[in-house]
Amino acid sequence: MADVDNKFPANVPGAFYVDSECIDCDLCRETAPTCFSQHEDGYSFVSKQPEGEEETEQMHEAIDSCPVEAIGDDGA
Numbered sequence: 280m281a282d283v284d285n286k287f288p289a290n291v292p293g294a295f296y297v298d299s300e301c302i303d304c305d306l307c308r309e310t311a312p313t314c315f316s317q318h319e320d321g322y323s324f325v326s327k328q329p330e331g332e333e334e335t336e337q338m339h340e341a342i343d344s345c346p347v348e349a350i351g352d353d354g355a
Contacts, residue, residue: 280348280351281296281297281298281300281348281349281350281351282298282299282300282351283296283298283351283353285298285299285300286298286299286351287299287301287318287322287324289318289324289326290324290325291325291326291327291328292328293325293328294328294352294353294354295314295325295328295329295338295342295350295351295352296324296325296350296351296353297315297322297323297324297325297349297350297351298349298350298351299322299349300347300348300349301322301323301324301347301349302322302346302347302349303317303321303322303323304346304347305317305323306341306344306345306346307323307341307344307345307350308323310337310340310341310344311329311334311337311338311340311341313327313329313334313337314326314327314328314329314334314337314338314341315341323349325350338350338352339352
């Protein structure tokens with residue numbers, strides 16, 4: 280489970296984030312490409328909070344698919 284205390288500073292403000300457990304597997308960027316980006320230091324981060332039902336569904340799919348549970352939703 281992702282830890283809000285360990286989220287990357289590159290994440291944009293909002294409910295969804297990626298924490299330091301990320302292994303940069305690219306699965307989240309494939310699942311929700313409009314919401315995730317790759318940082319030059321070798322990890323994914325939330326570059327845009329989801330807007331609308333489709334992006335929100337993609338975000339939840341990315342959370343469920345993350346092999347190291349590095350994507351969190353703090354409900355903010």
